[in-house]
Amino acid sequence: MLRVSGPLDFAAIRAEFEVPAEFPADVLAEADRLAADPPLPDHDATDLPLVTIDPPGARDLDQAVHLARTDGGYRVSYAIADVGAFVAPGSALDAEARRRGQTVYCPDGRTPLHPPQLSEGAASLLPGQLRPAALWTIDLDADGEVTAVDLRRARVRSRAQLDYESVGEQLPAELELLPEVGRLLQARARDRGAIELGTPSQEVEPGPDGGWTVVFRGQSAVEGWNAQISLLTGRCAARLMLDGGVGILRTLPPPDPGAVAALRRLAPGLGVAWPDGATPGEVIATLDPARPQHAAFLDAATSLLRGAGYTAFDGEAPAEPGHGGVGGPYAHVTAPLRRLVDRFGTEVCLAVAAGEQPSAEIRAALPELPALMAASDRRTHAVERAVVDLVEATLLADRVGEVFDAVVLDADDDRATVVLRDLAVQGRADGRFEAGEVARVRVDVADPATRTVRFQDAR
Structure with a gap:
C-alpha cells in the first residue's frame, strides 16, 4: 500500500x-x-x-x-x-x-x-x-x-x-x-x-x-x-x-423522476438488473460495491439523494x-x-x-438552526474533501507520468471521474470513457500545493 x-x-x-x-x-x-x-x-x-x-x-x-x-x-x-x-x-x-x-x-x-x-x-x-x-x-x-x-x-x-x-x-x-x-x-x-x-x-x-x-x-x-x-x-x-x-x-x-429514469437507463449497460416494479432502494440493496460496474452505478445513484x-x-x-x-x-x-x-x-x-x-x-x-447547520455542513465537507485531496496529491506527487488501472465511475463526452484500482485515489480524467469500464490512465497532474490530481487516458 x-x-x-x-x-x-x-x-x-x-x-x-x-x-x-x-x-x-x-x-x-x-x-x-x-x-x-x-x-x-x-x-x-x-x-x-x-x-x-x-x-x-x-x-x-x-x-x-x-x-x-x-x-x-x-x-x-x-x-x-x-x-x-x-x-x-x-x-x-x-x-x-x-x-x-x-x-x-x-x-x-x-x-x-x-x-x-x-x-x-x-x-x-x-x-x-x-x-x-x-x-x-x-x-x-x-x-x-x-x-x-x-x-x-x-x-x-x-x-x-x-x-x-x-x-x-x-x-x-x-x-x-x-x-x-x-x-x-x-x-x-x-x-x-x-x-x-x-x-x-x-x-x-x-x-x-x-x-x-x-x-x-x-x-x-x-x-x-x-x-x-x-x-x-x-x-x-x-x-x-x-x-x-x-x-x-x-x-x-423524493427522488426526481427524471433522475430515477436516467439511472434505470444506465442499469443495463452496467450489468445491473432492475425488475419491473422494483424501487431504486430495492435495486441498490442487491449490489456489491466491490464490483466496478456496481460501484459506478452506486456513484450515479447519489443523484437520487441531493x-x-x-x-x-x-x-x-x-x-x-x-x-x-x-x-x-x-x-x-x-x-x-x-x-x-x-x-x-x-x-x-x-x-x-x-x-x-x-x-x-x-x-x-x-x-x-437550518442556516447554522447548513453553514457547518459546508465547512465540514470542505475540510474533509481538502484533507483527502491533499493526501491523494501527495501520494502521487512522485508518480506523475505513471500509468494505472482505473474504474470509470461516470463519463461525459471527453472527461470522466475515475478511481484507481490499486489505490483509493479518485479524480478527473481527460479522454473518452464509458461508465463502469476498467481503463488505463496516466497521472498528468499531482500537486500537493493546490491539492490537485488529474489523469489522462493512457490506452
Missing part, C-alpha cells in the same frame, strides 16, 4: 476553512463547573445492561443500546447523551456550540462541538459511569413495526464500550438480537422505498510510521444494523414532532416533511455530543412526550 511518509499540515486546512480551534475561557469555565457536578434525573434506569458500540478509540459516546425480546416482538432501549442537561439556551456553551455547529474530524484529531471535559467526559456515555440520558424505549412487533414509544430523562450506566472492529459478527450477549432486529428494520426500510447506498467512503488512514494513505472503507454488517437503531429513533422523533406541531426535521425531497436540509416548524407542519433516503419523516436526535441540531431536537421530543410544549428558548432557536 502506497503511503505518504512524514507529517502533513492538516492544521493549515482547518485554518483555511476557519474551523474554530480553542474554546474561550468563559466556555471552559462553564464546562468545568458543570462537569464537576453533573445533573442527574430522578428516574433510575441503571438496571438496563446498556452498551455502546463505536469506532475504535472513540470517547464522545452519544448512544448506548439494549435489545430485548418481548411477547409480541422486541424492545429497543436507546440512551442518548443528555447534552441539554449541561448546555442551557443562552449560555456561553450554547453560543459556542452554535458557532461550531458540529465536531470536525481530521486524521490528526477532532475539533469538538463541546469542550472535551463534557464531550469526552461528564456528558459522554462512558462505561461504568453514572450519566444523564434521554432514554428512548421503542417497542416493535414481530415484523419490526413500531407499536409504542416512551421517552424520558433517566440516569443510566453503560456496561461496556464496544467497537466495530473487535465485535465483528461475534456479538456479545448484550447485542445478540442486533442482527435479527437490524435485518427486520432494513426490510421495513425497503418496504418504505428507503434508499441506502452503502457506498464505501474515502478516508485518510494513519500508518505505523506516522505516514498517511487513502482507503475506501465500507460499512460492516454490524455498523449497518446499528445504524438502523439510530434511524428508527430518528423516525420516532419525527413522529413526536409532527404530532406535537413543533420541531426540526431532516428533510430530503437536496438534504433541515426544516423547522412551529404550528403548521411542513408541506413536505419526509426524507427520501429514509422513506418517511426523520429527525436528527441521536448524536448531540457531535451535532448541534440533535440537542434541540431532543429537547422538543422530551417536552412533547411529557405532554408539554418546548420552552420558549428552544422554540425561538428552531428557525435559526
Whole structure:
C-alpha cells in the first residue's frame, strides 16, 4: 500500500476553512463547573445492561443500546447523551456550540462541538459511569413495526464500550438480537422505498510510521444494523414532532423522476438488473460495491439523494416533511455530543412526550438552526474533501507520468471521474470513457500545493 511518509499540515486546512480551534475561557469555565457536578434525573434506569458500540478509540459516546425480546416482538432501549442537561439556551456553551455547529474530524484529531471535559467526559456515555440520558424505549412487533414509544430523562450506566472492529459478527450477549432486529428494520426500510447506498467512503488512514494513505472503507454488517437503531429513533422523533406541531426535521425531497429514469437507463449497460416494479432502494440493496460496474452505478445513484436540509416548524407542519433516503419523516436526535441540531431536537421530543410544549428558548432557536447547520455542513465537507485531496496529491506527487488501472465511475463526452484500482485515489480524467469500464490512465497532474490530481487516458 502506497503511503505518504512524514507529517502533513492538516492544521493549515482547518485554518483555511476557519474551523474554530480553542474554546474561550468563559466556555471552559462553564464546562468545568458543570462537569464537576453533573445533573442527574430522578428516574433510575441503571438496571438496563446498556452498551455502546463505536469506532475504535472513540470517547464522545452519544448512544448506548439494549435489545430485548418481548411477547409480541422486541424492545429497543436507546440512551442518548443528555447534552441539554449541561448546555442551557443562552449560555456561553450554547453560543459556542452554535458557532461550531458540529465536531470536525481530521486524521490528526477532532475539533469538538463541546469542550472535551463534557464531550469526552461528564456528558459522554462512558462505561461504568453514572450519566444523564434521554432514554428512548421503542417497542416493535414481530415484523419490526413500531407499536409504542416512551421517552424520558433517566440516569443510566453503560456496561461496556464496544467497537466495530473487535465485535465483528461475534456479538456479545448484550447485542445478540442486533442482527435479527437490524435485518427486520432494513426490510421495513425497503418496504418504505428507503434508499441506502452503502457506498464505501474515502478516508485518510494513519500508518505505523506516522505516514498517511487513502482507503475506501465500507460499512460492516454490524455498523449497518446499528445504524438502523439510530434511524428508527430518528423516525420516532419525527413522529413526536409532527404530532406535537413543533420541531426540526431532516428533510430530503423524493427522488426526481427524471433522475430515477436516467439511472434505470444506465442499469443495463452496467450489468445491473432492475425488475419491473422494483424501487431504486430495492435495486441498490442487491449490489456489491466491490464490483466496478456496481460501484459506478452506486456513484450515479447519489443523484437520487441531493437536496438534504433541515426544516423547522412551529404550528403548521411542513408541506413536505419526509426524507427520501429514509422513506418517511426523520429527525436528527441521536448524536448531540457531535451535532448541534440533535440537542434541540431532543429537547422538543422530551417536552412533547411529557405532554408539554418546548420552552420558549428552544422554540425561538428552531428557525435559526437550518442556516447554522447548513453553514457547518459546508465547512465540514470542505475540510474533509481538502484533507483527502491533499493526501491523494501527495501520494502521487512522485508518480506523475505513471500509468494505472482505473474504474470509470461516470463519463461525459471527453472527461470522466475515475478511481484507481490499486489505490483509493479518485479524480478527473481527460479522454473518452464509458461508465463502469476498467481503463488505463496516466497521472498528468499531482500537486500537493493546490491539492490537485488529474489523469489522462493512457490506452
